[in-house]
Amino acid sequence: MGRAYRVVLAYSGGVDTSVCIPYLKHEWGVEDVITLAVDLGQGAAMEPIREKALKSGAAESLVATVTDQFVKDYAFPALQANALYENRYPLSTALARPLIAKLLVEAAEKHGADAVAHGCTGKGNDQVRFDVSIAALNPNLKVLTPAREWGMSREETIAYGERYGIPAPVKKSSPYSIDENLLGRAIEAGVLEDPWAEPPEEVYAMTKAIADTPNEPEYVEIGFERGTPVSLNGTTLDPVALVTQMNELAGKHGVGRIDMIENRLVGIKSREIYETPALLVLIDAHRDLESLTLTADVTQYKRGIEQTYAQMIYNGLWYSPLRDAMDAFVQKTQERVTGTVRVKLFKGTSTIVGRKSPNSLYSMDLATYGAEDKFDHKAAEGFVYVWGLPTRAWAETGRQ
Ligand code: ARG
Numbered sequence: 001m002g003r004a005y006r007v008v009l010a011y012s013g014g015v016d017t018s019v020c021i022p023y024l025k026h027e028w029g030v031e032d033v034i035t036l037a038v039d040l041g042q043g044a045a046m047e048p049i050r051e052k053a054l055k056s057g058a059a060e061s062l063v064a065t066v067t068d069q070f071v072k073d074y075a076f077p078a079l080q081a082n083a084l085y086e087n088r089y090p091l092s093t094a095l096a097r098p099l100i101a102k103l104l105v106e107a108a109e110k111h112g113a114d115a116v117a118h119g120c121t122g123k124g125n126d127q128v129r130f131d132v133s134i135a136a137l138n139p140n141l142k143v144l145t146p147a148r149e150w151g152m153s154r155e156e157t158i159a160y161g162e163r164y165g166i167p168a169p170v171k172k173s174s175p176y177s178i179d180e181n182l183l184g185r186a187i188e189a190g191v192l193e194d195p196w197a198e199p200p201e202e203v204y205a206m207t208k209a210i211a212d213t214p215n216e217p218e219y220v221e222i223g224f225e226r227g228t229p230v231s232l233n234g235t236t237l238d239p240v241a242l243v244t245q246m247n248e249l250a251g252k253h254g255v256g257r258i259d260m261i262e263n264r265l266v267g268i269k270s271r272e273i274y275e276t277p278a279l280l281v282l283i284d285a286h287r288d289l290e291s292l293t294l295t296a297d298v299t300q301y302k303r304g305i306e307q308t309y310a311q312m313i314y315n316g317l318w319y320s321p322l323r324d325a326m327d328a329f330v331q332k333t334q335e336r337v338t339g340t341v342r343v344k345l346f347k348g349t350s351t352i353v354g355r356k357s358p359n360s361l362y363s364m365d366l367a368t369y370g371a372e373d374k375f376d377h378k379a380a381e382g383f384v385y386v387w388g389l390p391t392r393a394w395a396e397t398g399r400q
Helices: 015-026 046-055 067-080 096-110 126-137 154-163 239-252 277-293 296-314 321-336 377-387 389-399
Strands: 006-010 032-039 060-065 115-117 142-144 177-181 184-188 218-225 228-232 257-263 269-275 339-346 349-356
Touching: 006 015, 006 096, 015 032, 015 046, 015 154, 032 046, 032 096, 046 060, 067 096, 067 228, 067 239, 067 277, 067 296, 067 321, 096 115, 096 126, 126 142, 184 277, 218 239, 218 277, 228 239, 228 277, 239 277, 239 339, 277 296, 277 339, 277 349, 296 321, 377 389
Parallel strands: 006 032, 006 115, 032 060, 115 142
Antiparallel strands: 177 184, 184 269, 218 228, 218 339, 257 269, 339 349
């Protein structure tokens, strides 16, 4: 890998990405490190992060606030695909990576950098998502990954930073590794590494323990238009406000916790705790509205590809021809997914208790067991006979 002179580094303000700044300059001979901190609604103040990058030796420190774009262009398409990795994880972290990669590439092009850099280690999925997304968007850019190569322990990293004026973390740093944004939190390491150990209550921040949730259920009506959530309890909300409010509502009732063993792309099984209150409720509601408004064959075919869609996001293939093509299919299916889903939140559970749509394919006249029944029972007889013909032939043959 040839030398890079100007690099845009994805910057979080933590020790590792801070240490990347002097490391790139002093070990790898980079002249200018431009940092880019991305606000995805994680609730952190960005100004101190911006200043910390400069104090750590950055030539320039950029901040991008993209929460709106994150929800509209990444979270909602995934929601329309009901994307749940291994049927459980709504990809809150995974969805952020292609957007950060896009911002890195744009900043590199704008500032005349010949490389981008990130602080991912070599064991996780995020390195894959960054590297592959960057390659998809600009295959000529080099990707520098100091933390994947420097081989320093935690203590050595902190000591290295101190030599260049990067303060060691003041409070005893958390035993957990936490990634967060508006969509949720991912927590790993510490005692969580033992898959038998129950997560201590302290790991949770967005969701209440069941013991602390209200003793009365709360109902919320989620309005969808063409597969996108647009309102809560009749009030139209922009995407960020909607997700924020849904997070609060669900979190208050202890809804949104996931404790799972997942299969990383790099072959390792890991134990991860997630809190993704809004996404879990919204996906469940959206899937239900699809059942009301899509034909049987479209519903069932779509369910069959949703797992693949989720895997692509997890495995770093957001910018890929397959996801593009599948997205076109998903978008087409959403044309009639408009309506309202009624959800009951209570003691850690979210239950769908009603749904309605101007495009509903449900017919009371056909479904009822009452006197209004319009279904032609006689017609069923011939249908069942024809439907059963192959089975009948098979059974008769087997008897001889
Ligand atoms: N396992 C999740 C993923 O690959 C989250 C990883 C985020 N990092 C963390 N510190 N928990 O999407």
